[in-house]
Amino acid sequence: MKENQWTPRVSKSFAKQHHTCRTYGFAKRQVEKRLQTITRHFHDSLFELQQSITQLENNVQQWQPYIDPVILCNAINTCVQSAQQRLRQQVDYKRKMLTLYSYDRNLITKFYDFKPNDEQVQLAKQIWQTTANILKTEEQEEILRKRIFLRRLPSAYDKIINQSLDYVKPMLSNKVIDKDRRASLVSNYSKTITQYKFDFMTLTLDTIQNVIRGHQQRLVKLQNKLPQCCNQMLIEAIENRRQAMEKRHELYLKHKLHSFFDEAPTAVSNE
Known part of the structure; x- marks a missing residue:
């Protein structure tokens, strides 16, 4: 990483108006200091791990029934690697996003390098705003x-729609209703509410699609x-940034x- 490789911090209003990241990256000295700390922690962890393995190999000899220490260590390594998989994915994602944000800020800078007037700036912002809305x-x-x-x-859907059962619960609990009939009524209520939830979501999806078409127009x-x-040149600068x-x-x-x-929580179907 080189010093001042990325554009410095911008104001919150600028980042909001241009739909970009406010800041990213650190000075070279900060990165080098952090790398030294990580390296030190890494070596410390390796030393502690080796001590734990040695202790495990000594203790396993006394366990009954006997467990092969090699098999046990391999099992532990497999569990650790599996747990680290999401962390690796997260780091890879942040690295890619960092690169894209850097490229995005460079494209914004290139646009302003053409010295656009107020009308051109406002039009560019409107195009980028509409793209962000889409x-x-x-x-x-x-x-x-x-x-x-x-x-x-969504939990909000569940909470609102499930409240409709509050009105009928006292009636369903009435002892004058036959037990089998009560079970049938409860099942029918549950199925109806579940179906309504997904019908509502389907209608919401149709609404969202209409909103998208409006933004696209x-x-x-x-x-x-x-x-x-x-x-x-300005048109290309605006479009390049929009595509980015x-x-x-x-x-x-x-x-x-x-x-x-x-x-995400799973909705259980009663069908």
Whole structure:
């Protein structure tokens, strides 16, 4: 890493207006200091690990029934490697995002190097804002599609819709209702509510798609204004940055879908 390789910190308002990261990277001296600390911790951990292995090999001789220490060590290594898999993926993702944010900031800088006037700046910001709106809404669409496919519902949906049972619970608990009939009623209520939840999500998906189309139409109108006030170099600078936003968001969404649904709650179907 080289000193001042990346653009320095920008204001919160600038980052918000341009939909970019406020800051990233550190000075070379900070990185070198951190690397020294990591190296020291690594060697300390290796020493402690070797001590633990030696102690394990000594203790395992006394265990009954006997366990082969080689097999035990291999099993431990396998468990550790499996646990580290997500950490490796997280580090790789952050490294890629860091590169994309750096490239994104360079494209913004190139745009301003052309000395655009206020009208051109505002048009560029509107195009980038609309692109960000499209990407954000497409993210909502993909997450909702995944939820519908996996039958994993947002907790807000569950909480609101499940409250509809509060009204009928006292009636269902009435002792005058036959036990078998009560079980049948409870099952029917549960199935109806579950189906309603996913019907509601499907309708929400249709609404999101209409929002996306609206943003896309607005983007086309804004892009049609470019030849009227911008030269070809400015148009290319604006479009290059817009495409970079899409590429960065593609990586972000892929990572989010992969990590989010590892822990998302599952809706149990009563069918």
